[in-house]
Structure formats: C-alpha cells, structure tokens
Amino acid sequence: MGEIWEAAPRIDPVVWPGRSGTLPDSEISSFADNGYLSFPQLLSSSEAAQCLAEAEEMRWSADQDRPEVITEPQRNEVRTIFRVHRDNERFRSICLDRRILSKVEQILGSDVYIHQSRINYKPAFHGKEFFWHSDFETWHVEDGMPRTRAISVSISLTDNHEFNGPLMLIQGSHQYYIRCIGETPENHYETSLKKQEFGVPSRQAIEFLTNQGSIKAPKGGPGSALMFDCNTMHGSAGNLSPTPRTNLFVVYNSVENRLVEPFGGYAPRPEFLAEREDCSLEQP
Amino acid sequence: MGEIWEAAPRIDPVVWPGRSGTLPDSEISSFADNGYLSFPQLLSSSEAAQCLAEAEEMRWSADQDRPEVITEPQRNEVRTIFRVHRDNERFRSICLDRRILSKVEQILGSDVYIHQSRINYKPAFHGKEFFWHSDFETWHVEDGMPRTRAISVSISLTDNHEFNGPLMLIQGSHQYYIRCIGETPENHYETSLKKQEFGVPSRQAIEFLTNQGSIKAPKGGPGSALMFDCNTMHGSAGNLSPTPRTNLFVVYNSVENRLVEPFGGYAPRPEFLAEREDCSLEQP
Numbered sequence: 001m002g003e004i005w006e007a008a009p010r011i012d013p014v015v016w017p018g019r020s021g022t023l024p025d026s027e028i029s030s031f032a033d034n035g036y037l038s039f040p041q042l043l044s045s046s047e048a049a050q051c052l053a054e055a056e057e058m059r060w061s062a063d064q065d066r067p068e069v070i071t072e073p074q075r076n077e078v079r080t081i082f083r084v085h086r087d088n089e090r091f092r093s094i095c096l097d098r099r100i101l102s103k104v105e106q107i108l109g110s111d112v113y114i115h116q117s118r119i120n121y122k123p124a125f126h127g128k129e130f131f132w133h134s135d136f137e138t139w140h141v142e143d144g145m146p147r148t149r150a151i152s153v154s155i156s157l158t159d160n161h162e163f164n165g166p167l168m169l170i171q172g173s174h175q176y177y178i179r180c181i182g183e184t185p186e187n188h189y190e191t192s193l194k195k196q197e198f199g200v201p202s203r204q205a206i207e208f209l210t211n212q213g214s215i216k217a218p219k220g221g222p223g224s225a226l227m228f229d230c231n232t233m234h235g236s237a238g239n240l241s242p243t244p245r246t247n248l249f250v251v252y253n254s255v256e257n258r259l260v261e262p263f264g265g266y267a268p269r270p271e272f273l274a275e276r277e278d279c280s281l282e283q284p
Numbered sequence: 285m286g287e288i289w290e291a292a293p294r295i296d297p298v299v300w301p302g303r304s305g306t307l308p309d310s311e312i313s314s315f316a317d318n319g320y321l322s323f324p325q326l327l328s329s330s331e332a333a334q335c336l337a338e339a340e341e342m343r344w345s346a347d348q349d350r351p352e353v354i355t356e357p358q359r360n361e362v363r364t365i366f367r368v369h370r371d372n373e374r375f376r377s378i379c380l381d382r383r384i385l386s387k388v389e390q391i392l393g394s395d396v397y398i399h400q401s402r403i404n405y406k407p408a409f410h411g412k413e414f415f416w417h418s419d420f421e422t423w424h425v426e427d428g429m430p431r432t433r434a435i436s437v438s439i440s441l442t443d444n445h446e447f448n449g450p451l452m453l454i455q456g457s458h459q460y461y462i463r464c465i466g467e468t469p470e471n472h473y474e475t476s477l478k479k480q481e482f483g484v485p486s487r488q489a490i491e492f493l494t495n496q497g498s499i500k501a502p503k504g505g506p507g508s509a510l511m512f513d514c515n516t517m518h519g520s521a522g523n524l525s526p527t528p529r530t531n532l533f534v535v536y537n538s539v540e541n542r543l544v545e546p547f548g549g550y551a552p553r554p555e556f557l558a559e560r561e562d563c564s565l566e567q568p
Contacts (some may be wrong), residue, residue, distance in 0.1 A: 043383050125487050129413075129522050152544060168524070203409050207526045213448050217526060237521045238413050240452070241499060242491045 007201035014107025035174030036228035038218035048222035085117040117252040126192040127239030141264035143274035150230040150253040165239035169211030173233035300393025317456030320512035322502035332506035336441040369401040399537040403537035412522030425548035427558035434514035434537040449523035455497030457517035
C-alpha cells in the first residue's frame with residue numbers, strides 16, 4: 001500500500017546569527033546538526049519538586065470543562081493543561097527564567113515570546129503514546145507560524161526514564177519539512193489533543209527520516225530538560241511503568257516570526273494554543 | 285481508589301536440583317535471583333534470518349480464521365501464530381534444539397516438554413503494548429499447571445531495541461504469586477489474546493514488585509534470547525519505531541508438572557494454548 005508523502009528540505013537556518021550567549025560553540029553546533037540539546041539539570045531538583053507539587057495541585061483541582069484542560073481518551077483524567085505561563089505564577093516565572101530565555105534567544109538570534117505553554121501528565125500504568133509529529137507542521141498550517149524559527153523546551157518534573165514514555169526525537173529530522181497529506185477537519189484541535197487521527201506523517205516519511213538519523217530519547221531526573229527545534233520530528237511511547245512522567249512544555253517563538261493567517265486556510269486556533277497578543281517577557 | 289490484591293511468597297524452588305549442564309553457576313544464581321537470563325546470541329544471525337523469513341511467509345499466508353492465528357485489535361493484521369512447534373518444521377527444529385533444551389532442563393532439573401509455542405509479531409509504527417502479567421497465573425488458573433516449574437524462552441528474530449517495544453521484566457518478581465482479583469469470563473482467551481481486560485494484576489501489586497526490583501528490558505540483535513521463569517512479571521510497550529519486533533516464544537514445562545484440571549474451575553483451553561498430549565522431544 002503506497003502512501004503519498006513529500007519531504008522538502010528546510011529553507012531557514014536552525015541557528016540564527018545576532019545574539020551571543022552562554023551556550024558553547026559545541027552545543028550550538030550539536031543543536032544545528034541534531035535538532036535538539038539535552039540538559040541534565042536545567043532546574044535544580046528543589047525547583048523541579050516545587051513545580052511538580054504545583055502541577056499535581058493544578059491537576060486535581062482542574063476544571064475539566066475549561067478548554068485549556070485536556071483529558072485522556074476514554075478517561076476523565078487530566079492529560080494536559082495549557083497556558084500555564086499566564087494562569088500560574090510559578091510556571092510563569094519558570095517560563096520567563098533567564099537560564100532558559102538566554103539559550104533560546106542565542107539560538108533564534110532575536111527576542112522571543114511564548115507561543116504556547118503546558119503541563120503534560122503521562123500517568124503511570126496507562127499513559128498513552130503520542131505518534132510522531134513535527135509541531136511546526138501544525139503551527140504553520142493551523143496557527144499561521146510563517147517560518148521554522150521557534151524552539152520547544154520540555155522540562156522534566158519527574159524522573160524521565162526508559163520505561164515511562166520519554167520524548168523520542170529523530171536526529172536531523174528538523175532539516176526536512178514533511179507535508180502531511182489529507183484534509184485537516186475543522187476544529188481539529190478539539191480531538192487531536194486527545195488522540196491524533198489526521199495530519200500525522202506517513203510511515204514512509206518516518207522511515208526516510210530514521211534512515212538519515214537515529215531515534216534518541218534523552219533521559220534525566222527532575223529538572224533535566226530537552227530543547228528542540230520546532231520542526232524536529234518527535235513522539236513518545238505509552239507509559240506502563242509505575243512512575244508518572246510529568247513535564248512543563250514551553251514554546252518560544254522569535255518576535256520576527258509572529259503568527260499570520262493560518263496557512264491551511266482555517267480560522268486561527270484559540271489563544272491558549274497559539275498566542276497572538278503581545279505577551280511581554282520583561283521580568284520585574 | 286483502593287484495589288484488593290495479594291502477593292503470596294513463591295512456594296517452589298526456581299532452580300531445581302538433579303541436572304548438570306553448560307550454564308555456569310554465576311548464570312544459574314542470576315536466574316534464581318532475578319527470574320531471567322539473557323543471551324546475546326542464542327541462535328546465529330543466519331539461523332535468525334532464516335526463521336524471520338519463515339515467520340514473514342507464515343504471516344502473509346496465514347488463514348486468519350484458524351484459532352491459532354490472532355490478529356491485532358481493530359486491524360486484520362496478524363499479531364500471533366500459535367503452535368509453531370507442531371505446524372512448522374523449521375520452528376519445530378529450533379524448539380527442540382539442544383542449545384535451548386539443555387539450559388531449560390538444567391534449571392528445571394528434569395526432562396521437559398513444550399507447553400506452548402508461538403511467533404509474536406509487533407509491527408512497526410503501531411504494534412500494541414501488552415500490560416504486565418505473570419504467565420503462570422493464567423496457566424495455573426485457566427490451564428491447570430500445578431507448580432511454578434516452567435520456563436519461557438523468547439528468541440528475537442529481528443533487532444530488539446529500546447524503541448520497538450522490547451520485553452520488560454521486573455527483577456525478582458518471580459518470588460511472589462500475585463493473585464488477580466475478579467472473575468475471568470468463560471472463553472476468556474478468545475479476547476485476552478487480542479487485548480487484556482480481565483485478570484491483569486493490580487497497579488499496587490506492580491508497585492510492590494518494582495519496589496523490590498527494577499524493571500529491565502534486555503536488548504539484542506537477531507538471535508539474542510531471553511529465558512525467564514514462568515512467574516516473572518513482564519509486559520511490553522507499544523512499537524512506534526519503523527522496526528518491527530518479531531520473536532519466537534516457546535514455553536517448556538517439566539514433565540513432572542503436567543497439566544491437570546484448571547484451578548479456576550473452567551474447561552481447559554484448547555491444545556494450541558496448552559499442550560496436554562505427550563509431545564515427544566526426542567530428536568531423530
């Protein structure tokens with residue numbers, strides 16, 4: 001059974017000129033080559049523990065009728081809470097922390113703003129898998145992000161080990177834009193955040209990418225982090241282990257890459273998925 | 285939400301006296317302690333390649349109406365073919381190979397016979413997870429296996445890596461008999477082979493076991509193998525990778541542990557799941 005797919009070479013740079021910073025040249029060039037960098041301890045263990053406590057509190061008190069709160073398919077269990085950089089003081093302060101911002105600005109070569117933030121809960125024993133995808137494809141088609149000039153940062157609040165469904169990335173996949181074939185239904189996000197059915201890359205495309213570079217799943221304790229290009233193909237397996245996997249996920253976009261009309265021709269998705277207002281990053 | 289569960293200490297030995305063999309004392313005591321042993325190259329790469337070709341041929345030509353052929357839930361794709369030690373010459377000869385039998389006899393301290401054999405296909409991209417379970421629990425309750433004196437051998441026919449859903453085992457879990465609470469429906473095997481819904485161990489039981497020993501998932505190339513006690517708790521994650529994971533799975537039971545009436549009070553399951561006849565292991 002043949003599938004139609006297309007891999008267009010990336011147009012934009014991965015590392016943009018214009019900003020100096022604390023990331024050494026070796027890490028900058030590793031990010032450029034692989035499409036990601038991992039940090040064994042971006043937050044301290046105690047900061048991570050405080051964030052985890054806050055995330056748990058939010059999870060149990062979350063109003064499941066709010067659109068920002070996404071539940072697991074077939075369960076009334078919270079899977080994701082969006083917009084934590086606006087709705088929660090602790091997470092806002094982490095999202096605006098210079099330890100993160102300075103690295104992101106150095107790679108993107110400009111000031112940045114927060115495109116999206118969320119807490120992902122992958123519960124012990126039955127946390128669901130998430131199939132391979134490039135976030136940029138969605139952000140371009142459904143949100144109107146013009147270029148590949150954004151970075152995602154995933155900060156582990158729990159231990160992140162081989163058996164609790166860590167994030168997997170395909171090395172070097174950020175160098176190709178994989179077009180997902182098929183119509184995206186209207187208000188797609190309402191179901192896709194629970195379970196992907198449309199707009200997933202073809203299997204041949206994933207095979208193509210894994211022939212260019214390996215699958216990697218960096219591990220780490222609470223406070224470890226992964227920073228990856230918006231076009232890096234990634235996914236995660238389910239979690240059968242007794243350890244939940246909870247992380248804070250923040251997306252930074254260059255201020256020179258602000259959203260326009262969605263390229264798929266749809267109405268823009270809500271602000272909790274894709275900021276359009278100016279969200280100032282100045283810290284007091 | 286509390287669950288009722290019970291962990292009874294194991295009654296029988298893990299390693300039985302009476303047979304010498306080629307496994308060194310260090311491996312025998314590792315099996316006794318951990319409940320499993322891994323072998324980087326039990327079959328040669330070329331034997332594994334021949335077996336894989338045969339397994340692929342069987343898969344595409346399999347009559348899906350035969351009870352020995354199990355398909356993936358919601359897909360007409362073959363997930364498992366049982367009874368390959370009777371229906372296929374190549375697999376029969378591997379199942380009876382002295383390299384395997386000698387090790388199993390050494391641990392079980394007696395002659396053995398084949399209780400069950402199968403090929404497991406975990407397809408690339410959408411191979412499904414299998415939740416934690418001890419095989420002995422099923423074999424005792426549904427098949428009438430009296431004691432924990434059987435060994436499973438899983439031989440990788442493909443590469444078996446971190447991302448294609450390798451077998452995970454809980455070290456030391458063979459030392460506890462975990463009773464699964466709840467009625468097992470009649471003819472349970474007809475659905476449980478596709479998707480487990482009944483008779484899975486409680487989450488507290490898995491937590492208890494992982495507090496005693498770590499989760500391990502030995503990796504290896506084609507021809508590598510895992511040998512584990514019938515009561516070792518194991519499971520496997522889904523496969524999102526582009527590499528299928530195919531293995532030959534053979535269960536050897538001691539001739540002193542032949543099946544009786546099922547301990548759950550049901551009718552015995554069919555022979556392709558649990559041999560009751562004398563299947564001679566003599567080689568020509």
